[in-house]
Amino acid sequence: MAEIELRNVNKWFGALQVIKDVSLTVADREFVVFLGPSGCGKTTTLRAIAGLEDIGSGEILLDGKPIHDLRAPDRDIAFVFQNYALYPHFTVYENLAFPLRAVGTSKSEVDSTVKSVANSLGITHMLKTRPSALSGGDMQRVAIGRALVRRPKALLLDEPIGSLDAKMREQMRIELKRLHYENGSTSIYVTHDQVEAMSLADRIVVMHDGVLQQVGTPTEVYLHPANLFVAQFIGSPVMNITPTKITDAGGKAQINLDREQFELPGELLGQLQSKQAGNDLSLGVRPEGVLVSHDDQPGYRPVEAHIIQPFGGFDIVDLKIGDEVLRARTQSGFVPKPGTRVFARIDPSQAHFFDSTSGQSLDIRLGE
Numbered sequence: 301m302a303e304i305e306l307r308n309v310n311k312w313f314g315a316l317q318v319i320k321d322v323s324l325t326v327a328d329r330e331f332v333v334f335l336g337p338s339g340c341g342k343t344t345t346l347r348a349i350a351g352l353e354d355i356g357s358g359e360i361l362l363d364g365k366p367i368h369d370l371r372a373p374d375r376d377i378a379f380v381f382q383n384y385a386l387y388p389h390f391t392v393y394e395n396l397a398f399p400l401r402a403v404g405t406s407k408s409e410v411d412s413t414v415k416s417v418a419n420s421l422g423i424t425h426m427l428k429t430r431p432s433a434l435s436g437g438d439m440q441r442v443a444i445g446r447a448l449v450r451r452p453k454a455l456l457l458d459e460p461i462g463s464l465d466a467k468m469r470e471q472m473r474i475e476l477k478r479l480h481y482e483n484g485s486t487s488i489y490v491t492h493d494q495v496e497a498m499s500l501a502d503r504i505v506v507m508h509d510g511v512l513q514q515v516g517t518p519t520e521v522y523l524h525p526a527n528l529f530v531a532q533f534i535g536s537p538v539m540n541i542t543p544t545k546i547t548d549a550g551g552k553a554q555i556n557l558d559r560e561q562f563e564l565p566g567e568l569l570g571q572l573q574s575k576q577a578g579n580d581l582s583l584g585v586r587p588e589g590v591l592v593s594h595d596d597q598p599g600y601r602p603v604e605a606h607i608i609q610p611f612g613g614f615d616i617v618d619l620k621i622g623d624e625v626l627r628a629r630t631q632s633g634f635v636p637k638p639g640t641r642v643f644a645r646i647d648p649s650q651a652h653f654f655d656s657t658s659g660q661s662l663d664i665r666l667g668e
Contacts, residue, residue, distance in 0.1 A: 306359070311344055318344050336533070350379045392429050399447075454487070469493075540587065544582065545581070615633070
């Protein structure tokens with residue numbers, strides 16, 4: 301059992317509050333990813349759990365027992381840093397063995413544990429090698445292995461693959477996922493890379509300015525963003541966000557974007573009008589929710605393709621609607637060149653609505 305719980309945790313650096321009343325429970329064997337921009341408080345929160353930072357107020361519990369007053373070595377939590385932090389004069393074997401030798405583990409147990417962890421990481425052939433002869437990915441494997449040999453209750457990882465190239469990051473993501481399944485340790489992983497978060501996490505904790513913005517599965521935070529920050533931080537390209545007005549068009553909800561109007565089903569009209577109630581609204585729709593056609597069909601409006609970004613299996617096309625731009629995802633080559641006249645509509649099942657002032661989602665979705 302290795303449940304981690306944060307209760308109303310706050311942290312200040314002088315007058316600057318970097319963690320603001322954070323409460324969160326990470327279940328036993330769960331893989332949770334802290335995601336957010338630089339300076340949002342995610343690494344400081346991770347370091348506070350590890351005991352590398354003191355907290356100003358609140359509680360941190362491991363298996364229901366408070367640990368926020370314990371020294372880092374007494375918390376039974378392993379920490380993997382971004383910069384590897386290997387001993388350069390030690391071989392890989394000696395680096396892996398060091399945490400065990402430091403607590404007086406027997407020679408035979410050290411040897412069996414090191415070889416077992418090295419085998420799971422695929423670095424057995426490197427055991428006699430020094431870090432200077434290793435690639436960045438191999439050094440990170442050794443750093444992770446040095447954390448795993450202790451069999452800690454929890455494993456904390458601070459952007460461990462952020463300095464690797466794109467191909468190596470992809471490979472390491474797969475390795476980290478596999479290791480988590482095999483070892484079953486409770487894991488918290490910090491990153492600013494949403495691809496890492498979406499591919500690794502059981503749940504994602506989105507942070508901004510020291511505040512938890514949303515906690516949910518990758519699917520939940522992508523399909524049901526809690527606010528404008530999450531909507532525009534998750535997804536690549538990000539969600540289209542544009543101010544809008546809702547009017548009644550013969551029982552249907554009419555959305556006004558610049559000089560064009562898009563219609564949505566009437567079942568949304570009452571909800572939108574009551575929520576609008578004099579407040580400014582913003583429409584959110586992801587690029588795959590902007591439907592594009594070469595033919596003029598009911599509900600579609602004429603638009604002009606502006607910028608086309610090919611991504612191999614698909615294109616991202618910027619569509620000009622007056623002074624507004626809607627970004628759409630299409631099949632590769634569907635829009636042949638900029639300036640092409642096409643027709644677009646908004647998929648009503650993928651339309652999101654937000655209060656423009658507070659940024660909060662209005663939780664209005666078709667069929668919900």
